[in-house]
Amino acid sequence: MDKMKKEILFSRKAIDLRVRELAAGISRDYQGRELIVIGVLKGAFIFMADLIRSMTIPCRVDFARLASYGAGSVSNGKVILTKDIETSIRGKDILIVEDIVDTGVTLSYFVEWLQERNPRSLRVCAFLDKRGRRKVTFEADYVGFAIEDGFVVGYGLDFDEKARFLPDVYIMKD
Numbered sequence: 001m002d003k004m005k006k007e008i009l010f011s012r013k014a015i016d017l018r019v020r021e022l023a024a025g026i027s028r029d030y031q032g033r034e035l036i037v038i039g040v041l042k043g044a045f046i047f048m049a050d051l052i053r054s055m056t057i058p059c060r061v062d063f064a065r066l067a068s069y070g071a072g073s074v075s076n077g078k079v080i081l082t083k084d085i086e087t088s089i090r091g092k093d094i095l096i097v098e099d100i101v102d103t104g105v106t107l108s109y110f111v112e113w114l115q116e117r118n119p120r121s122l123r124v125c126a127f128l129d130k131r132g133r134r135k136v137t138f139e140a141d142y143v144g145f146a147i148e149d150g151f152v153v154g155y156g157l158d159f160d161e162k163a164r165f166l167p168d169v170y171i172m173k174d
């Protein structure tokens, strides 16, 4: 990792500003409602922590973990839930928080899984969105930054479990 070339894509300052904007929008949209924020592990944990602390409305939190079958960083179409949420979401307003939408396969699966439990509403907030790489139709309701193709790390996003701790977002080179 350390020897791999990477370039800064979003500085911690730019991230902070954008997260505050997202949090303001979400706070407006869910004013007076009982929001449950569900983070997708592991990548979303830093984004979610910053997001909910910038929100001006209360929320409850839960986490799920999803994995795609097969090796590599690209979903191959088969997703499994390796850690389910522990909260009843029936009749509740739910916001899924994810690190990045790539092919859209992971979130499509998770949204469908949660919809079966009849929440009152269900929206998705993704920190990053690689819109050009969809294999399935999927649109997040709130997006931090839309990005081009390329592999990004930092701010919760890993490369082989490394680099999650980096406060800025980097794009890998080569």
Ligand code: 5GP
Binding pocket: 043, 073, 074, 075, 098, 099, 100, 101, 102, 103, 104, 105, 106, 107, 150, 151, 152, 153, 157, 158, 159
């Ligand atoms: P999707 O199912 O949308 O293709 O995949 C979403 C998941 O793939 C993300 O939650 C993330 O774990 C992983 N992923 C996709 N693109 C990247 C990337 O550029 N960097 C990192 N670190 N993970 C990525």
